[in-house]
Amino acid sequence: MTIQTTGFSHVRLTVRDIAVSRRFYDRVFGWEVAYELPADADQATRDQLWFAFGGVIYRVPGGLLGLRPVAAGDDSISEDRVGLDHLSFSVGSKADLDAAVAVLDAVGAPHGEVKDAGTMHLLEFRDPDGIALELVAAKG
CATH class of the missing domain: 3.10.180.10 (2,3-Dihydroxybiphenyl 1,2-Dioxygenase, domain 1)
Incomplete structure (x- = not known):
């Protein structure tokens, strides 16, 4: 038995600086923002959008792409490691x-x-x- 999927849902990338990454993705792709916590959000809104994790989630063809600002400033990615x-x-x-x-x-x-x-x-x-x-x- 295998798990039968119906499509792609989303991917979230961890980034070092949400402002820098947001500027890049906005300028390169211009995707519509699906979810983002407003800076002046009240507690109810914060509770409702907890899954944004302080980042932004874009609506892309076929699913969602999120940016989550949790990486340390000196961190780096390598496609030669697991991930x-x-x-x-x-x-x-x-x-x-x-x-x-x-x-x-x-x-x-x-x-x-x-x-x-x-x-x-x-x-x-x-x-x-x-x-x-x-x-x-x-x-x-």
């Missing part, structure tokens, strides 16, 4: 990948070149915490 290797998002076409290069350049995000990976094209880059992100465009 997250990278997070990949789909885009519509190779032209979208080419356009993404200009967006990443504008925000000063380190990135590679658009690569041909056989059945897809991909673009690798990193967020302010060094988390490896990827954009993928399927071929025909």
